[in-house]
Amino acid sequence: MNKEVQAVEVTEELQEHVVELFSTIAQECLAENDPDAYQRVFKIMNDDDYDFAFEVRELNSEDVFDEELGDSANLYCAEVHFLAADGSLKNDIHVVDLYFMKNYKDDEDQSASANWFPEE
Numbered sequence: 001m002n003k004e005v006q007a008v009e010v011t012e013e014l015q016e017h018v019v020e021l022f023s024t025i026a027q028e029c030l031a032e033n034d035p036d037a038y039q040r041v042f043k044i045m046n047d048d049d050y051d052f053a054f055e056v057r058e059l060n061s062e063d064v065f066d067e068e069l070g071d072s073a074n075l076y077c078a079e080v081h082f083l084a085a086d087g088s089l090k091n092d093i094h095v096v097d098l099y100f101m102k103n104y105k106d107d108e109d110q111s112a113s114a115n116w117f118p119e120e
Helices: 010-031 035-045
Strands: 050-058 075-084 093-101 111-114
Touching: 010 050, 010 075, 010 093, 010 111, 035 050, 035 093, 075 111
Parallel strands: none
Antiparallel strands: 050 075, 075 093, 093 111
8 A cells, every 4th residue: 555645544434435435436337337347346355365455545646536526635545455365375456546525524426536456
């Protein structure tokens, strides 16, 4: 995970938001727009050798997001990873960077942007 930018304290409410955002975008958007990538994510999610993990952070200059979300100073990035279990021969996978409003509680549209498999 990128440690060059400031990590954000993850509250239970923020954790729930990220998990819901990940599920919604994967099921409603990725499945429709890129079925192959969706199948890849679905396979990883159902692999017992991987554990879901994420970190919420401020944006940096290398982030790629939909500029319609607005100024990067008003956004968070949730880096979602699936971590390989200890003893597994599999590698950790950086699945998606989710970009969403810092004031997500007040964002009626729940605006968000996703960059799938950003390290590829």
